Every structure is written in C-alpha cells, then in structure tokens.
Amino acid sequence: MTRTTLAAALVLAAMTLTTQAADQIKVGFMSTLSGPSAALGIDIRDAFNLVVKRNGGKLGGLPAEIIVVDDQMKPDTGKQATERLLKKDRVDVITGIVFSNVMLAVAPSIFENQTFLVSANAGPTAYSGEGCNPYFYAASWQNDGLHEAAGQFATSKGYKTAVLLAPNYPAGKDALTGFKRLYKGEVVDEIYTKLGQLDFAAELAQVRAAKPQAVYIFQPGGMGINFIKQWVAAGLDKQVVLIAPGFSADEDVIKAVGEPMVGMFNTAQWAHDLGNAENRKFVAEFQKEYGRLPTVYASQGYDTALMIDAAVREAKGKIEDKAVFGKALATAKFSSVRGEFKLNVNHMPIQNYYLRQIWKDPNGRITNKLIGTVLTNHADAYAGACKMKPW
Amino acid sequence: MDAILLVEQALNGLQFGLMLFLLAAGLTLVFGIMDMINLAHGSLYMVGAYLAATVAAASGSFLVGAAAAIAGTALIGMLLEVTLLRRLYKRDHLHQVLATFGVLLMANEAVRMVWGPEALSLELPAALAGPVEIGGLVYPAFRLVIIAVGIVVAIGLYVLVAHTKLGMLVRAGASNREMARAMGVRVNTIFTVVFGIGAVLCAVAGAMLGPLLAVQVGMGESILILAFVVIVIGGIGSVRGAFVGAVLVGMVDTFGRTLLPMSLRAVLPPQIAGNLGPALASILIYVLMAAVLFWRPQGLFPARG
Numbered sequence: 001m002t003r004t005t006l007a008a009a010l011v012l013a014a015m016t017l018t019t020q021a022a023d024q025i026k027v028g029f030m031s032t033l034s035g036p037s038a039a040l041g042i043d044i045r046d047a048f049n050l051v052v053k054r055n056g057g058k059l060g061g062l063p064a065e066i067i068v069v070d071d072q073m074k075p076d077t078g079k080q081a082t083e084r085l086l087k088k089d090r091v092d093v094i095t096g097i098v099f100s101n102v103m104l105a106v107a108p109s110i111f112e113n114q115t116f117l118v119s120a121n122a123g124p125t126a127y128s129g130e131g132c133n134p135y136f137y138a139a140s141w142q143n144d145g146l147h148e149a150a151g152q153f154a155t156s157k158g159y160k161t162a163v164l165l166a167p168n169y170p171a172g173k174d175a176l177t178g179f180k181r182l183y184k185g186e187v188v189d190e191i192y193t194k195l196g197q198l199d200f201a202a203e204l205a206q207v208r209a210a211k212p213q214a215v216y217i218f219q220p221g222g223m224g225i226n227f228i229k230q231w232v233a234a235g236l237d238k239q240v241v242l243i244a245p246g247f248s249a250d251e252d253v254i255k256a257v258g259e260p261m262v263g264m265f266n267t268a269q270w271a272h273d274l275g276n277a278e279n280r281k282f283v284a285e286f287q288k289e290y291g292r293l294p295t296v297y298a299s300q301g302y303d304t305a306l307m308i309d310a311a312v313r314e315a316k317g318k319i320e321d322k323a324v325f326g327k328a329l330a331t332a333k334f335s336s337v338r339g340e341f342k343l344n345v346n347h348m349p350i351q352n353y354y355l356r357q358i359w360k361d362p363n364g365r366i367t368n369k370l371i372g373t374v375l376t377n378h379a380d381a382y383a384g385a386c387k388m389k390p391w
Numbered sequence: 392m393d394a395i396l397l398v399e400q401a402l403n404g405l406q407f408g409l410m411l412f413l414l415a416a417g418l419t420l421v422f423g424i425m426d427m428i429n430l431a432h433g434s435l436y437m438v439g440a441y442l443a444a445t446v447a448a449a450s451g452s453f454l455v456g457a458a459a460a461i462a463g464t465a466l467i468g469m470l471l472e473v474t475l476l477r478r479l480y481k482r483d484h485l486h487q488v489l490a491t492f493g494v495l496l497m498a499n500e501a502v503r504m505v506w507g508p509e510a511l512s513l514e515l516p517a518a519l520a521g522p523v524e525i526g527g528l529v530y531p532a533f534r535l536v537i538i539a540v541g542i543v544v545a546i547g548l549y550v551l552v553a554h555t556k557l558g559m560l561v562r563a564g565a566s567n568r569e570m571a572r573a574m575g576v577r578v579n580t581i582f583t584v585v586f587g588i589g590a591v592l593c594a595v596a597g598a599m600l601g602p603l604l605a606v607q608v609g610m611g612e613s614i615l616i617l618a619f620v621v622i623v624i625g626g627i628g629s630v631r632g633a634f635v636g637a638v639l640v641g642m643v644d645t646f647g648r649t650l651l652p653m654s655l656r657a658v659l660p661p662q663i664a665g666n667l668g669p670a671l672a673s674i675l676i677y678v679l680m681a682a683v684l685f686w687r688p689q690g691l692f693p694a695r696g
Contacts, residue, residue: 034508036605042509070508168669190661191652192669198604201403201534202648208529209396222510222605230603233515233531235522256512 036222060312423628
C-alpha cells in the first residue's frame with residue numbers, strides 16, 4: 001500500500017467521524033408576498049437579499065441559495081410550500097414567515113424534520129414557554145413585546161380607559177395579552193375582528209359609543225392601513241387617541257394614509273433613526289437600493305440575514321451538524337440594527353423597545369421619529385417556563 | 392347601547408347590504424332568467440375594481456375611474472356571454488359550475504399577470520375622505536355616497552325590470568323562453584343585455600367598495616359567497632328578494648358583530664365570551680340562511696310559483 005492511498009484512506013475515515021463543512025446553504029424563504037399584506041413580506045425579503053447581495057451571494061462564507069415562496073397568508077398554502085421546501089429542496093433553514101397562524105401551521109413539520117426555523121417576524125407564545133423548541137429562533141421579537149411596550153406607554157401617559165382591537169388569531173390574542181400586562185388603566189372593551197377583515201365600520205361605531213380615552217389596535221399589514229383610513233374618515237382621529245405597535249404606524253401605512261397620522265405614538269424594537277453604525281449603514285443602503293425608507297419588517301429581515309450569516313461563520317460552515325449550528329444560532333454575535341440584541345433561553349430576543357412618534361421632518365417628509373426607550377433589555381414573560389436544554 | 396350607535400350601525404348595515412345587493416342582483420337575474428349558475432360573477436366585480444383603481448390613478452379622478460370601470464366591465468361581461476356562457480345555458484348545472492369556475496381561476500391568474508400580486512389601493516376624492524356631521528352623528532361621507540348610489544341603482548333596476556319594454560321582454564324570456572322566441576323576441580340579444588347589466592352592477596360595486604376594502608386578486612370569491620347567501624335567502628330569480636335578502640344580511644352581520652359579543656359578555660365569563668363572540672358573529676348570516684332554507688326553502692320572495 002503506497003503512502004498516498006494510506007493518506008486517502010485516513011482522510012476518508014476522518015470524514016465519517018466529523019461532519020464536513022457544507023459546500024452551500026439553502027434557505028427556504030417563505031413569506032406573505034401577495035394580497036393586502038404583501039408589503040410586509042416584500043420588505044423582509046428585500047432587506048434579507050440586501051445582506052446576501054452585499055456578501056456576494058454568500059451567507060457566513062457559504063454560497064447561499066435563497067428559494068423564495070409565497071404563503072399568501074394562508075396556513076394551507078404555507079403547509080404545502082413548506083413540505084416542498086423540506087422534502088424536495090431539502091433546505092437547511094426556513095425563514096421569512098410573517099403571520100403567526102401560518103407559522104403555527106407549518107412549524108411542527110419543520111421541527112420534526114430537524115430543520116432550523118429562524119423567524120423574521122412572528123414569535124408566537126406557543127413556542128415561548130413550555131412549547132419552546134431547539135429548532136426555533138426569533139430574530140424579531142416575542143409576540144407580546146411591542147404590545148407590552150405600548151401598554152407601558154399608555155400607563156405612563158395616564159390614559160384611564162382604553163378599547164383594544166385585534167384580529168381573532170394567535171398573534172392577536174398575544175398582542176392584547178401583552179398590552180394588558182403593563183397597562184394599568186381600565187380596559188373598557190376588547191374587540192376581536194376577523195383576520196383579514198378590511199371593513200371596520202361596525203367596530204368603529206362601537207369605539208365611538210364606548211368613548212374611551214385611548215384605543216389600542218394591533219392590525220398588521222393591509223388591515224391596519226384600512227383601519228386607520230376608516231378611523232380618519234369616521235372623524236375619530238379628532239376624538240380619541242390612537243396607539244399602535246410600530247407595525248401599524250410604519251412607512252407603508254404612512255404612505256397610504258398620510259397627513260392625518262402626524263403625531264401618532266407607536267412602539268417598536270427598532271427605529272430608522274436609531275444612532276448605531278450598522279443601522280445608519282442599513283437605512284442608507286436600503287434607500288439606495290429600493291428607493292424607499294425601510295420599515296420595522298425590513299429591519300427584521302436584515303437582522304435575520306445577519307444572524308444566519310454570523311451563525312454559519314461561527315459554525316465554520318458545519319451547518320449539517322445540528323448541535324454545532326444550533327449552538328451558533330443561539331449565541332450568534334452580530335451587530336443588530338436595533339442595537340443590543342441577544343437570545344434568551346427560549347430563543348426569543350432580550351432587547352429594548354422604543355417609543356416613536358410620527359412627525360413631519362424638516363424636509364416635509366412624514367415619517368417616524370425616535371422619542372425614547374420604553375422598556376430596557378426586556379425579556380418575555382414565558383422564558384421561565386421553557387425547560388429546553390441548551391445545545 | 393345608545394341611539395347614536397344604533398343609527399350608525401343601521402347605516403353601516405344598510406351600506407354593506409346595498410353593495411351586496413349590487414352583486415346579488417346581477418347573479419339572481421342570470422340565475423333566474425337564464426337558469427345559469429355563474430361562479431365568474433365575482434371575477435367581474437374584481438375586474439371592475441382593478442379597472443377603476445388603474446384609471447383613477449392614471450387620470451387622477453375617481454369619477455373617470457368609475458366610468459371606465461363600468462364601460463370596460465360591461466364590455467368584458469358581454470364578450471364573455473357571447474363567446475362562452477351562451478353555450479352553457481342548455482347544459483346542466485354541473486357543467487356551468489365547472490366552466491365558470493374555470494373562468495374564475497383564469498381571471499384571477501390573468502389579473503395577477505397584468506397587475507401583479509400586490510393589492511392596489513383606490514383613492515377617494517379628497518372631498519369625501521372625511522366625516523360629515525348630521526344632527527350629532529358623525530359619519531364617513533363616502534359611506535353616505537355608497538348608500539345613495541345603492542338606493543339609486545336599486546330604484547333604477549326596479550323601474551327597468553317592472554316598467555320598461557326591455558324589462559317586459561326580460562320577464563317574458565324568463566318565464567317561457569320558447570314562447571317568447573315564437574312571438575318574435577330576440578332572446579339571445581336580451582340575454583346578452585341582461586348579462587351586461589349584471590356586469591355594470593359588478594363594476595359599480597367594485598368601484599364603490601375599492602376605497603373601503605383593497606383591490607386584490609381573489610376579492611371576488613369572498614363576496615360571491617355572500618351574494619349566493621343573499622339570493623338563497625331572497626329567493627332565486629327575484630330582484631326584490633335580492634334587495635330584501637341583501638339588506639337583511641348586511642344588518643344581521645353588522646349588528647351581530649356588535650351585539651353578540653356584547654350580550655355574551657353579560658352572561659358568560661370574559662375569557663369564554665371573548666372566544667365565543669367573534670366566532671358566533673361570523674357564522675350568524677349562515678345561521679340565517681339555514682333558518683330560511685328550513686322554513687321557506689324557496690326563499691322569502693320566490694320569483695316563480
């Protein structure tokens with residue numbers, strides 16, 4: 001036996017012992033890209049692609065193949081698309097899901113398949129406490145987070161009575177639970193609307209009759225645009241204070257509603273005028289590439305890509321070794337556009353939540369302005385119930 | 392529950408009902424007169440809304456957009472009748488359902504190809520974007536316009552069907568097609584005209600609801616189901632039935648969404664009431680339809696017999 005064949009045999013033997021670095025990473029990007037809430041998925045996708053493009057088509061040094069599919073905001077469509085991503089495309093990571101009802105429908109088969117789900121948006125309560133999962137990572141927030149901040153803000157403003165409105169689906173329930181956790185005033189009424197509802201005439205009449213000091217809405221995407229338009233058309237903007245999470249007071253909604261939104265307070269884990277260097281770079285690059293200001297959704301898409309990028313690099317490309325890649329995701333070090341960011345034991349972020357207000361900037365542009373910090377290094381209320389062992 | 396809320400909800404219910412009527416009227420005419428089930432009716436509504444949004448955005452005028460939508464949709468509707476649907480009148484209902492379902496799918500894909508998957512928004516004329524105040528009631532101006540348009544169209548349709556020569560021919564064609572033909576009525580032309588009228592009503596609904604909802608692919612399906620509920624309640628083939636059914640559905644849905652959760656909260660613990668209320672409210676109109684089918688299977692105002 002010559003020396004070279006011996007060496008080759010040794011190399012082969014070594015390869016069976018340790019997982020080799022993969023030669024590429026396949027990302028299944030499933031998001032809501034059609035219908036009234038398409039803007040959300042599009043912003044996440046565009047910001048995600050910004051990072052991949054800047055890296056020359058790579059994530060963490062590995063060539064990245066991004067397979068983009070549309071879930072149409074429908075759990076059944078999402079389920080079919082996920083099966084294809086898992087079985088046919090054999091992706092390493094799935095990301096991009098916007099809506100919690102889609103996520104709850106598709107996540108079990110992703111977990112079962114031992115594929116990593118890195119959320120760029122939804123952070124459902126179902127995966128925060130007892131149901132936390134080693135394959136789930138939120139680069140965004142736990143579902144309650146923005147709403148807890150809004151509740152805290154409403155308390156600090158001293159609003160004594162409030163009516164709360166949210167769609168009747170998991171994230172809607174999480175939203176109102178979150179708001180009520182830190183709101184000390186009286187909740188006069190809780191109204192659950194149909195998910196995807198676009199006409200709010202009946203609910204607006206109810207709000208008018210209840211005469212609260214403040215109204216809190218969680219109506220993501222097209223629902224929020226319609227709600228606020230109809231809120232203004234009904235003259236309620238002159239009678240009641242409207243508070244929303246950043247989702248319903250971001251660039252897409254401002255573009256559709258305009259002037260009447262000036263002065264509105266909202267809460268989010270990010271603002272386009274946050275002063276850190278990564279954020280300034282992100283906002284400038286996003287505007288240059290797409291010609292519009294990024295939304296909070298875009299910031300999450302960008303951070304998701306940064307997080308996967310950092311994890312792949314830390315795992316030295318060994319993404320097929322679940323324990324190595326999982327650990328790298330849980331501890332991924334990257335400079336988030338929101339400033340400080342780390343994952344809790346349940347893989348949900350511990351982060352600040354900020355207060356923003358819509359104003360007309362000196363150039364006459366209507367946009368959000370950072371006002372201050374509402375919650376500092378805030379962890380969700382469910383992490384204690386998560387008994388997951390670290391990788 | 393105070394009087395103002397009651398009045399406001401009644402207006403909301405009426406507004407929703409009148410828009411449903413515009414769709415249901417076309418559907419019931421086609422169904423009752425040509426004995427034709429047209430699942431693509433909702434697609435005409437969608438096309439109308441897209442035309443209105445596109446032309447309004449290009450011209451800067453909501454009225455121009457609406458006019459273009461009416462003309463365009465009527466044309467498309469009549470073309471559809473002449474080229475395809477006419478061949479289906481004599482077939483059984485299953486063939487009609489399958490063929491028009493195919494048209495519906497093609498229409499959705501065609502719209503997706505032309506306009507893209509994102510929803511369009513149809514902007515209101517600035518004068519109508521705000522509220523008006525009538526004796527202590529603050530109400531969105533545009534919804535009042537919708538109510539007015541709905542009522543005018545309903546009256547116009549009644550006059551057309553009951554008091555004009557065209558209406559008489561339509562009714563004659565409906566009650567006995569062969570006899571009418573034997574008397575020299577050009578039934579084919581009349582059916583094309585009826586289909587065009589149905590398409591116009593769809594376009595009006597699309598242009599009026601566009602600013603309140605979103606102009607998107609698939610918008611026709613959700614409202615088509617409601618339109619079918621309306622004509623089943625009202626009695627198939629009857630325009631009067633469609634009117635009463637539509638207003639009934641509008642009222643039941645609007646008041647159900649407000650009153651049901653409210654009254655449940657009075658008797659049940661908040662957690663259960665919070666879950667049950669919205670769920671029950673969303674099935675209320677189907678309960679109404681089931682009740683009508685149970686006690687009056689022919690509908691409230693059957694067109695025949």
